[in-house]
Amino acid sequence: MLEIRIEKTTKPKQKPENSAKLPFGSIFTDHMFVMNYDEGKGWHDARIIPYQNLSLEPSAMVFHYGQEMFEGLKAYKTDDGRTLLFRPQKNIERANNSNARLCIPQIPPEIFLDALKAVVKMDEDWIPTAEGTSLYIRPFVIATEPHLGVKASSSYLFIIILSPSGAYYANGFNPVKIWIEDDYVRAVRGGIGESKTGGNYVASLKAQEKAHDGGYNQVLWLDGVERKYIEEVGAMNIFFKINGTVITPQLNGSILPGVTRSSVVDLCKSWGYPTEERKISIDEVFEAFQKGQLEEVWGTGTAAVISPVDQLKWKDHLMPVNPGKIGPLSQKLYDTITGIQLGKIEDTFHWTLEVK
Amino acid sequence: MLEIRIEKTTKPKQKPENSAKLPFGSIFTDHMFVMNYDEGKGWHDARIIPYQNLSLEPSAMVFHYGQEMFEGLKAYKTDDGRTLLFRPQKNIERANNSNARLCIPQIPPEIFLDALKAVVKMDEDWIPTAEGTSLYIRPFVIATEPHLGVKASSSYLFIIILSPSGAYYANGFNPVKIWIEDDYVRAVRGGIGESKTGGNYVASLKAQEKAHDGGYNQVLWLDGVERKYIEEVGAMNIFFKINGTVITPQLNGSILPGVTRSSVVDLCKSWGYPTEERKISIDEVFEAFQKGQLEEVWGTGTAAVISPVDQLKWKDHLMPVNPGKIGPLSQKLYDTITGIQLGKIEDTFHWTLEVK
Numbered sequence: 033m034l035e036i037r038i039e040k041t042t043k044p045k046q047k048p049e050n051s052a053k054l055p056f057g058s059i060f061t062d063h064m065f066v067m068n069y070d071e072g073k074g075w076h077d078a079r080i081i082p083y084q085n086l087s088l089e090p091s092a093m094v095f096h097y098g099q100e101m102f103e104g105l106k107a108y109k110t111d112d113g114r115t116l117l118f119r120p121q122k123n124i125e126r127a128n129n130s131n132a133r134l135c136i137p138q139i140p141p142e143i144f145l146d147a148l149k150a151v152v153k154m155d156e157d158w159i160p161t162a163e164g165t166s167l168y169i170r171p172f173v174i175a176t177e178p179h180l181g182v183k184a185s186s187s188y189l190f191i192i193i194l195s196p197s198g199a200y201y202a203n204g205f206n207p208v209k210i211w212i213e214d215d216y217v218r219a220v221r222g223g224i225g226e227s228k229t230g231g232n233y234v235a236s237l238k239a240q241e242k243a244h245d246g247g248y249n250q251v252l253w254l255d256g257v258e259r260k261y262i263e264e265v266g267a268m269n270i271f272f273k274i275n276g277t278v279i280t281p282q283l284n285g286s287i288l289p290g291v292t293r294s295s296v297v298d299l300c301k302s303w304g305y306p307t308e309e310r311k312i313s314i315d316e317v318f319e320a321f322q323k324g325q326l327e328e329v330w331g332t333g334t335a336a337v338i339s340p341v342d343q344l345k346w347k348d349h350l351m352p353v354n355p356g357k358i359g360p361l362s363q364k365l366y367d368t369i370t371g372i373q374l375g376k377i378e379d380t381f382h383w384t385l386e387v388k
Numbered sequence: 389m390l391e392i393r394i395e396k397t398t399k400p401k402q403k404p405e406n407s408a409k410l411p412f413g414s415i416f417t418d419h420m421f422v423m424n425y426d427e428g429k430g431w432h433d434a435r436i437i438p439y440q441n442l443s444l445e446p447s448a449m450v451f452h453y454g455q456e457m458f459e460g461l462k463a464y465k466t467d468d469g470r471t472l473l474f475r476p477q478k479n480i481e482r483a484n485n486s487n488a489r490l491c492i493p494q495i496p497p498e499i500f501l502d503a504l505k506a507v508v509k510m511d512e513d514w515i516p517t518a519e520g521t522s523l524y525i526r527p528f529v530i531a532t533e534p535h536l537g538v539k540a541s542s543s544y545l546f547i548i549i550l551s552p553s554g555a556y557y558a559n560g561f562n563p564v565k566i567w568i569e570d571d572y573v574r575a576v577r578g579g580i581g582e583s584k585t586g587g588n589y590v591a592s593l594k595a596q597e598k599a600h601d602g603g604y605n606q607v608l609w610l611d612g613v614e615r616k617y618i619e620e621v622g623a624m625n626i627f628f629k630i631n632g633t634v635i636t637p638q639l640n641g642s643i644l645p646g647v648t649r650s651s652v653v654d655l656c657k658s659w660g661y662p663t664e665e666r667k668i669s670i671d672e673v674f675e676a677f678q679k680g681q682l683e684e685v686w687g688t689g690t691a692a693v694i695s696p697v698d699q700l701k702w703k704d705h706l707m708p709v710n711p712g713k714i715g716p717l718s719q720k721l722y723d724t725i726t727g728i729q730l731g732k733i734e735d736t737f738h739w740t741l742e743v744k
Binding site for chain 2: 056057058060064083084085086087088089090091094095096097098099100102104133134135168170172174178179180181182183184191193195200215216217218219220221222223224229230231232233234235236237238240241256257259266267
């Protein structure tokens, strides 16, 4: 068990209204978890302190060389008052895979989990319960060495902040329109695409801007080599249901291995759908659409859980998929996953972890 | 002329010894330039203040989504006491190109230049004059909006810090050994490779670690699509002299457009060398080496100026190029560029700008 020094806030903040209209990721709770890393000393000084600003040298490496890793997961409050995390071990495993690629030191998984549980427990009164809400948990690591040479930092901060949040997309669990980008590239094999790190997100902003200007919510990325195979949607992985088969791009090094993605694959298989993780080209999707076999499209991610897609745009081709409607499988996946997360549906996969 | 509020330090720091052994980028001067950006208000509150820590919310976007841009240039003190900048307009132009790709607001060039001149003037007593030293200038922009949704930030800080520095490589102007990477990828066309932003640097650390473990100083990157064409060396651009002709990879969207690179192209042309900016494959370099036509290899960058390369390693092939020696053209380029920077050689290209 990790020893955590605790300094409680003396000025508790006003909690937001427990409403489905909570914004995503802009309100933060009373406390945060912080732990330091220094070369030769390892991770040390684990503490829960009042939520507060970070004080860093302007030369801290995170501001210059992008050495930063983050994760995202959620805590839910059940009707009988229990606090549940959803598959936190998957996030911890992915965090350490990101760390390895980014030359950030590994965080011992048991310490990571203890930290998560302790800080969520401390602020569990902040977990909202209104429809579609949860406590969004953001663990992240930043490089702090004050030095302008390009190398791995010798010091880091590991921080966990908590945000009572509503739906990631302002329109909630409603269909989104997706723009398929064939000019800008998010990531390429051999790069950092499978790591959860800032560089992938900043690379996506320009195309996101283009998509928004065209009336689209999100960008679907094609691979950086052939500009042909489907990768992911920046903030989500993507699934297609074609002629009864569920298909999602296989993990190839440039796609983020989503926790919700993995859960959706398991659920679809358990329900008897032929489910394939494989290369899928945009041409194949377009052909399926033309033949009337593109039955459903949805995104998966921690923030939005399931995000039904009702329109794809690729070059001059418009592909309306169930316009304005939520596909039955998308709906069933959303209901099942959120049901498990909220403790309303039996957790046969043992995905939830109670914070005691 | 930009109006800059000035708050002088009341506790001037001890200046480091004016020695060729100054480290690179780890000592900072007494002051820094800071300016805020807020949506609807634009850039505002330009100020020079004592060098100090930044206080930012843990949810500030720079820590999560990598929205950060930096530049690097140098100030030199001439023998007759003038302070010179080297081609600052090129850095300002590149900064705004990076900003455009990263969805960071443009910085009006005249404001950028005023800020550079004012902060360098303020701390010009910190410019070291020992052999190989200069005042390294690091302008950078970071996203500060405290919000966890992926989008362009609505607020930013533009900061300039100054570091009296020695040679970028600990071994000074001596040959470096270069490892040619064919597994990891730094950047790809359509991505952020031509922007000066953290994401490109963090992507390079893992291969740099591999190179160091093998006894090499730096990594030479191949293109992310065919893994065949030469791109750049993370912290530098690269040049080859093959059978009398100077060749450097052409700017293609994934290569950083270096200011020293541009200066070297101009100088080589002015000296009558056939000089080509074009695609060049690693096979072509290896073939030239085998034929005994690979006469010189060097890197170019603001930090190291010219960095002679005396060994390349690609897969199982070792290519020793003038082992332990500095090629005559590398030497001439170094002497000429540093000579112009220090005001010792006539600046026929009008590259230097005096700070008055």
